[in-house]
Amino acid sequence: MDRKRAKKLLTEQLAELDEREGWARGDGGEQVPDQGAVSQHPADYGSDLANEMERELMVQTISRERQQIMDALQRIEDGTYGRCSVDGEPIDDARLEARPEAEMCLPHQEEAERHGQR
Numbered sequence: 001m002d003r004k005r006a007k008k009l010l011t012e013q014l015a016e017l018d019e020r021e022g023w024a025r026g027d028g029g030e031q032v033p034d035q036g037a038v039s040q041h042p043a044d045y046g047s048d049l050a051n052e053m054e055r056e057l058m059v060q061t062i063s064r065e066r067q068q069i070m071d072a073l074q075r076i077e078d079g080t081y082g083r084c085s086v087d088g089e090p091i092d093d094a095r096l097e098a099r100p101e102a103e104m105c106l107p108h109q110e111e112a113e114r115h116g117q118r
């Protein structure tokens, strides 16, 4: 894959992450519940808590994805972008098109995921 194209895709992904992170952190969406009012509304508390955990999880996912994208941008600078980090083989263009932050070819990625890395 062309470095310019890869950089563009990654930059677009970063912008999308910023948007999702804004939502996950509650900017411009529903308000994060006021802790002081919690005890009076036990039923609400349950769903707010679930909501909050979901947001928290999303923030974590986003920061992990952001890290992967930053790493990929670094690899573009280093000239190692588009190669599998395990065996150094070129990664499919189709795969990079779908996941420009990919750092492994599909077989190695699947192997890594089987070992519990999500």
Ligand SMILES: [Zn+2]
Pocket: 084, 085, 086, 087, 088, 089, 104, 105, 106, 107, 108
């Ligand atoms: Zn590989």
